[in-house]
Amino acid sequence: MKAFKNLIKRFKIPVFAFNQSKMEKDSTSEDASFTKPKTTFQDVAGLDEVKEELVEVVDFIKNPDKYRKMGAKVPKGILFYGPPGTGKTLLAASVAGESNSAFFNTTGSEFVEKYVGVGAKRVRTLFEKARKEAPSIIFIDEIDAIGAKRHLESNNEKDQTLNQLLVEMDGFNKDSNVIIIGATNRLDLLDEALTRPGRFDRHIYIGNPNYSTRYEILKVHTKDKPLSSEVDLEEIARKTHGLSGAHLANIANESAIIAVREGCSQINKVHFDKAIERIVAGLESKNSKLIEKEKRIVSYHEAGHALVSNTLNTDPIQKISIIPRGQALGYVLQLPDEDRYIYTKEDLMNKIKVLFGGKAAEDLIFNHTSTGAKDDLNKITQIATQMVCEYGMSSLGNMTIDSNFKAFMIDKIQKEINSIMNQCYDEVVQILKDQIEELHMVSNYLYEHETLTNDDLCKILKRALS
């Protein structure tokens, strides 16, 4: 038994999943306990853009006067949203660690009680305590448990709890130096009262990690573990597309446990493979070949969007990713250069063409389309319909067609919509055929790196020219 314990120690297998060893309990008052985490931004791998934003928050907590003198508004509420296990709690703890604040780690469901008034009282106590211990960070995980839209279900107790939270946030003394960080997997479920300016008004998306971030996360979680020399973390990062940071932490931990079980003194490649298999099998029955194939398809799909957008000189692409996000397979983040309210016919046609870029690329390369184009097709149909029925941009002439009229003209409308869509689609296919080499290059880049910025795209296209 002693030998086993020593092995556990050697592999640094944590007894608690969360970095408990880095936390010091300072208080155990039943209703509102807090810790002083030692977690820093260094414990959070990747997520550089998010950390950059949070550095400012940390500075604010440390030097509130500097900002107040300038009349700058205190950030009060920050909302992290995105899929589970992506480091939201870890980030909140690291803000507390970096700023040496008291960390109140709570969950929305803790406040939801059977008895009316109990949740509200808990919120009150929590804020009182946080103000007393300031600077403090109040972290509320699964904030949707109390902050879901109020009209969806009438629950007196929940409403009271949410109201109390709003009252506390509004009543914040400007000098109190308490920051609340909420986390949710579903931003869309939250009551607008919570997300409006002055409350949780900074929304930060935290998504699943890309290849290089997965590599960094693996490094963090194996740093104190004895790895045998043939273990290749880059290869493991490549194999774990679509997994979250929590999954990766789990894989590192699981492989250590397997190594202990097998009586080995180091963690080897086989241990990792077994651990990956176990974690992935627990998630879905997909085998890795299927995942690879999907990844190929999505890479071409997103590369198609990007190339068409670039060719037509529409709003520049900010970032493309093939990491699944919600229902969409991959996504293209396109930022308009300026806020626009008026679009010409050409603008709208271009929008349709960029949207067709994904489907056209799939058709061209694989000779068939996946279900991943559904979202694009929805948008295309909507724009084309508006062009015909609302903006007078078809050969039906300068007229708007309301729903009464539509029933009589449905065939004609359909014909116009089809003609717009076909014209756009054919042009897009031609654009992609003309740049088939570029399409392969961009797609390969995406497959490998999983994200692509506008700069990356420009570099690839320049290389294609030379």
Ligand SMILES: Nc1ncnc2c1ncn2[C@@H]1O[C@H](COP(=O)(O)OP(=O)(O)OP(=O)(O)O)[C@@H](O)[C@H]1O
């Ligand atoms: N970027 C990262 N760097 C290092 N470790 C990470 C990272 N992301 C996740 N982890 C690991 O995954 C564990 C779980 O992450 P965390 O609890 O912060 O996720 P979460 O987004 O709050 O999840 P949930 O939505 O389920 O509450 C962390 O304790 C850490 O070990």
Ligand SMILES: [Zn+2]
């Ligand atoms: Zn698409």
